[in-house]
Amino acid sequence: MESKPVRIIVALIIAVFLMLVSFAGGIFAGINLPSNISLPSNFSPQTTIEAQATPSVTNTPVDRETLFKPFWQAWDLVHKQYVDQPVDDTTLMRGAISGMLNSLGDPNTAYMDPDQYQQANAPLEGSYEGIGAWVDTTGEFLTVISPMAGSPAEAAGLKSGDMIIAVDGTSAVGTDPTLVLRNVLGPAGSTVVLTIQREGEENPFDVSIVREEIVIPLVTSKMLDNNIAYLQVIQFGDRTEREVKDALKKLLNNDPQGLILDLRNDPGGYLDTAIAVVSQFISDGVVMYEDHGNGERVTFTARSGGLATEIPLVVLVNEGSASASEITAGAIQDRNRGMLVGTTTYGKGTVQSWSTLVDNQGAIKVTIAHWLTPNERQIHGIGLTPDVEVQMTEEDIKANRDPQLDKAVEILLSGQN
Structure with missing residues (x-):
């Protein structure tokens, strides 16, 4: 019921993750400020940075083996006892990574699976057509920093701090804001309905916005x-x-x-x-x-x-x-x-810094x-x-x-x- 190669891959990724957390200060090279993505930004793939770190005394292989005994016990129990078999080992591995990152309590530290990573790094080419708002993609939800002057977003009354919790009726809960951003973009003349959670408002509300071609001055x-x-x-x-x-x-x-x-x-x-x-x-x-x-x-x-x-x-x-x-x-x-x-x-x-994981795992x-x-x-x-x-x-x-x-x-x- 258990795949030994998958166990090895999971162990390697866990080890890489621990080294990145412990030695994050040593992996930057010419880091820019965190991206406050606009609609659109000149979005391009983040620099891939290979982690180069020497494990400390508390992160020796023996320590990790002991530390992760409960993890492997849980892994085995799921494979032996879970009602809907077979389980997807890759999904379990990715869920483990997400859980570790979420446990840090930092919304700016996150995991993307390979498909999400590819979509998030897909360049936005051609003319920009969208709603015309500067947004922050580093939190739990895509959040408006400010609408551009004269934009559809400004005309619709969007304000700084507005959180976009759904796009065209599709919930954004649990979805990386960079992917939500791509759904907000669209052809000029088309309509997008954003569900907004605003501080001071008891209930979320919908805002319908007709997209336009946006020229971004500097x-x-x-x-x-x-x-x-x-x-x-x-x-x-x-x-x-x-x-x-x-x-x-x-x-x-x-x-x-x-x-x-x-x-x-x-x-x-x-x-x-x-x-x-x-x-x-x-x-x-x-x-x-x-x-x-x-x-x-x-x-x-x-x-x-x-x-x-x-x-x-x-x-x-x-x-x-x-x-x-x-x-x-x-x-x-x-x-x-x-x-x-x-x-x-x-x-x-x-x-923030992006680091790709081994074996094309996001x-x-x-x-x-x-x-x-x-x-x-x-x-x-x-x-x-x-x-x-x-x-x-x-x-x-x-x-x-x-x-x-x-x-x-x-x-x-x-x-x-």
């Missing part, structure tokens, strides 16, 4: 009244650094009195881009730390040549500011380079690090608290008012920053 800029420069970073992508530099050059040609950096509803993106962007405003010194499970700390410092390191600066943030935008805002705040105005940010401060995503601000603040699940809190109400939005922007202008004109 940076916008303009001169405001009173000779104030305005720069909005919408996402930290491949082109963002170049577009920020181009925009700053044009803005600074006007000899502005001050600069407003708008990071509201910016879901983040690449770590390298965040360092490059914040270096335009901070001339030197620490801008971020990355702490790994083995006690190793990686320090990121500002790069030389920033274009706007001395101009008076105010940064706008809100609950949709996440990941790379929080790195940028956190560094500016901690280094006393400028004031943050708005509302508390999203709070995304962990780093992959695991393991949280390997936390990132901290220059003052060593860990903001995961907490967010950044602005220096000046200014709410944006529904009435403000309907009346096309922006009290957060108004406050930023007021601060710059008064010289408070």
Whole structure:
């Protein structure tokens, strides 16, 4: 009733998993920030990382053999006693991996079987057609970070923190959010029905959205009244650094009195881009730390040549500011380079790495690090608290008012920053 080769495979995968957990800090190489996947993102396969670790004294083969005696006892009992035989050994093995990962209590650490992994890493090619929202795929459910300006998602009233618990009537419970994301995407003109769980609402509710072709901008800029420069970073992508530099050059040609950096509803993106962007405003010194499970700390410092390191600066943030935008805002705040105005940010401060498993048995995503601000603040699940809190109400939005922007202008004109 039992397959010895399958037992060996399960043992190998369990051993690999234990080494990855114990030595996660040693498997990263050029890790980016966790992906806050947009609709769509330029989704590409995560780097495959081979685990190279020497088992510690407590993880010797003898210790593992003793530790897993109850596991193999349960394995044998299922094969001998379960009513519906034969059982699928591969399914049992994958369930064991999922159970181990779930026992860590970290929603960002997860297992994908081969089919799920292949689907999750399938590139999204061609033009983007969907609802137009930045989303977080690292939790239990696909969660809205922020709708894009002028998008169907915004028109439908989706808000930051909304959890998508079903798509077209199909429950998302137990389904990896990256796969739910693919179901949200679809041809322009088609309709998708999302079931939303919103904080403060007693019951879930359905939202019907007609998909459109979505063009994703990265940076916008303009001169405001009173000779104030305005720069909005919408996402930290491949082109963002170049577009920020181009925009700053044009803005600074006007000899502005001050600069407003708008990071509201910016879901983040690449770590390298965040360092490059914040270096335009901070001339030197620490801008971020990355702490790994083995006690190793990686320090990121500002790069030389920033274009706007001395101009008076105010940064706008809100609950949709996440990941790379929080790195940028956190560094500016901690280094006393400028004031943050708005509302508390999203709070995304962990780093994940994908590792494929042997024998084409899928992959695991393991949280390997936390990132901290220059003052060593860990903001995961907490967010950044602005220096000046200014709410944006529904009435403000309907009346096309922006009290957060108004406050930023007021601060710059008064010289408070």
